Amino acid sequence: MPYFDAASSAPLHPVARQALQASLDEGWADPARLYREGRRARLLLDAAREAAAEAVGCRPDELSFTGSGTRAVHLGIYGSLSGRRRVGRHLVVSAVEHSSVLHSAASHESDGGSVTRVAVDRTGRVSPDAYAEALRGDTALACLQSANHEVGTLQPVAEVAEACRAAGVPLLVDAAQSLAWGPVEGAWSILAASAHKWGGPAGVGLLAVRKGVRFAPQGPVDERESGRAPGFENIPAIVAAAAALRAVRAEAAAESVRLRALVERIRARVGELVPDVEVVGDPVRRLPHLVTFSCLYVDGESLLHELDRAEFSVSSGSSCTSSTLTPSHVLRAMGVLSEGNVRVSLPLGTAERDVERFLEVLPGVVASVRARLGAPAGASGAADPAGAEEFTVDSLGRLCPIPVIELAKAIGRVPVGGVVTVLADDEAARLDIPAWCEMRGQEYLGEHPAERGVAYRVRRTG
Template identity: 45%
Template sequence: MAVRGHPCHPRVSAATVSAMTPVEAPAGTGPRPWAEPPAGYLDAVGGQPLLPAARQAWLAASDQAWSDPARLHHAGRRAGLVLDAARSSVATGLGVTRDEVFWTTSGPTAVAVGLQGLVGRARSSGRSTRVVASSVESLAVLNPLGALGVEVDQVRVDGTGRIDLVDLDRALALPCAVVAVQAASPEVGTRQPLDAVHARTRAAGAPLLVHAVQVIGRGPVPTDWDLLAISARDWAGPAGAGVLAVRRDLHWAPDESPDRGWVGGFPDIPAAAAAATALEQVMPVAGQEAGRAFALTARIRQVLADSTLGIAVTGDPAERLPHIVTFTCSGVTGEAVVDALSRRGISVASGSACTSDTRMPSQVLAAMGVAADASIRVSLPLGCPEATVDHFLTALPEALADARANLG
C-alpha cells in the first residue's frame, strides 16, 4: 500500500512504507501470498490465518500510526495518512472511489451502520421505515433491524436458498427504506441473483444493501449494490476491520458523521493497514484460487452425494461460493459430528453460520425448507491443500459412525 507525501502530512517513515507496500503480485503457478493453512482446517467462515504481508503491515502501522488521525499534530497527521492510504487501496480493490469507502470495526458493524443510516433518514423525513430482507439473511442483518424496531418483510427463498424474485416483486409493491439481500449465503454457499434484485430495487426506488460475507477474495467483486458491507477477515485480513461502501449518489444519515472516513466507532488503524495489504495480495490471484477451490468442493459434493451415509448436500451445485459445502445428517447431532471429526484432526462447523451453539436451529435451512438432525459446513481456507480434502473424505464415514453410536 504505497503512500505519497502531502503538504499537510509528514512523510511516513521508509520502514512503514516498505512494510505496507505489497510484494509483486504472484502470477501463474508461482508462490501464493498466504501461508499454508493448519493441517485439517476446514472452517474458513470461522476465520483463517492472517496473511504474512498483512501481519507485517499491521506491525509497522502499530509502530507508526497510533495517534488519533483527526488530530493536526505530527503523530495525528501521520496516522491519518496511513488510514487514508489504506482507504484508497481498498477502494481500488473494490473498483470504487475513496470517498465511497468507510472503515468500520467489523463486517456486522458495517451492516448495522448502513441499516441505521437508511432507516434513520427515512424516519427523519417521515417516509416508510419498512425493510425488505431475504429470509436467509444472517443475524448481522436481523439483529440490528430488531433493535431499530422496524417492520421487516422477509422474502421467500427456494430450496437452494436463492431469493424468490416473484415474492420480491410483491414486497417491493409497498414503500420501504432499504432492501437487504446477501451476495451469497455463508451457510450453504448459494449466490443470489444480485443483477435481477438490483434492477427491481432501482425500479422501486429503494436502496439495496448487500452483505457480502465470504465473497471478497473468492472471485469477482459484486457491483450490483447501493451499500456493500464486507469484513477483512474474509480475505485473510484482521478481524478488527470492516468496510462499508456507499454509492456517492445515495443519501444516508448515520448517527456518526462519515466525513472522516470511518463510521461505527474509532477505527483500528493497524487493522485497516493490514486489511488493505491483504486485499492487494489476494485480488490478483482470487480468480485462480476460486477455480481451484470450486473443483475441490465439487469433488466433496459428488463423493457425499454418491455415499450411503445418510447425507444430503444443500445449496446450489453451480451458482455458489467456490469454497463452501454444507450437508445435513440424519440420526446424529452436529456437535457429535464436529467432535468426532476433531478427534481425527479435521476442523469443520455445525449449525447456523452466526452462532457457535450447535444446538441452535439454522434459520437459513428452515427458510429453505430443509429439515435435518444436524448440518455440517465445510469451508476451505485460502490455499487449502488437496490433502486436507482427502483427509476429510477418508475420516468422515468413521466419524459419522462413531457419532451415531455414541448417541445410541
C-alpha cells in the same frame, strides 16, 4: 491440522501480518492531528482507503472503516432507514441473511418498523421476482447478501439491485462471504464487509455508501470516517485489511478454480461414502470454497467433536451445537435436513491431500456417532404387514436426532399405508422429520399441536 472453517474466520494472511507489523510504528497516532505522527497515520489511512475502495468498486470517499463487519451492517442499515424515514419504515431482507442483518431487522420491528423476509428455495436462493414483489411504496431499504454464509449459494444481486433501482429503493449488500473473490456486481447502494473473512485481522469492517444515497447516521456521531463510524480508527489493522484484500484478490482467479474442484470432489463423494447424507445449497451458483451437507441420525455436536479429534475444524448449523437449541435459520428457511449438519469452507491454499483425508475420515466418524445413538442401519426396515395401522412414538423431551431415529425405527412396525405419529417438542423435528420423509421416500402428512409438543404424521409408502 486442516482448518476448514474459513467462512467463520480466515487465518491471517501473511501479507496482512506483514502490513500490520509494518504499520504498528507509523499508524498508532491520531490521523486527525496536524503533527507528523498524525500526518503519517493519515497517509496510511488514506492509502488503505484507496486500496480497499478499488477492491470494492467504489470511490474512496464512499468508503468508511468500522470496528467490525457486524458494526458495518448495523450502521449501514440504521443510517439508510433513518435517511429514508420520510419514505416509510418498511425493510426488506432475505430470510437467509447473516444474523447481523436479521438482528437489525428485529430491532427495527421492535422500534415500530415493518419487515418483509423474502423466502428462499431449497438451494437457499431468493427469486428476483419474489424479492421485487416485496418492495413497496414505503420501503426504505432492501438488504441482500451476495452469497449465503452457511450453504454458499450466490444470490441474484444484480437482478435484485435492478428491481430495487426501478422501485427507487436502495439495496444494501452484505458482501462478507464473497468480497475475497471479487467485487459485487450490480447497482448496489450500500455494501458491508468484514476483513477477518478474507484473511485480514479482526476489528475491521467496510461500509460503502454510494454518493447520492440518502444516509443519516443514527445515534451519537463524531467527525471520523465521514461521520459514519464514530471512534478512533484502528489504522494498523485497516492497513493490514486492505493489503490482505489486494493479496487475496491477486490469488482469487487461480484459487477459485482450484478450491471449486476440491469442493466439487466433496459434493460428489460425500453422498457415495456416507449413507443418508443430503448435500445442500446450489450446486453451481455457489461460492467456490464452501460446501454444506447434513447427515441423518447424527447430532451435530458429536460430529464436530469427533471431527475435531480427527483434527478437522468445521462448523455446523445443527441445533445441538448452538446455545439456542434451534437449527440454523438458513437451513430452516431452505426446509432442508438440519441434523448432522457440517459446513466445510476451505481457506486459500487448502491442500488437496487434506480434503482427501477428510473424505477418508468422515465415513468412520459418522458411523461411530450413529452407532452410539443407536441409529437404524441403511434403509427403513421391512414393513410389518401384521402391524397396527397407526403407531405413535413418544419423543417428548428428546433432542435431535433422537425423534428422527425413533421415527426411522417405528416405520418398520406399520404396514405399507400405515401411519406413524411422532410426538416431539424439539424444534429441529419440524425440519428434520419432513426432510427424512423426502430422503426416505415416505409421505409426510403434516403436523398438528398435541397435548404436549407437536404431533408429526408420516404415512409409510414403501
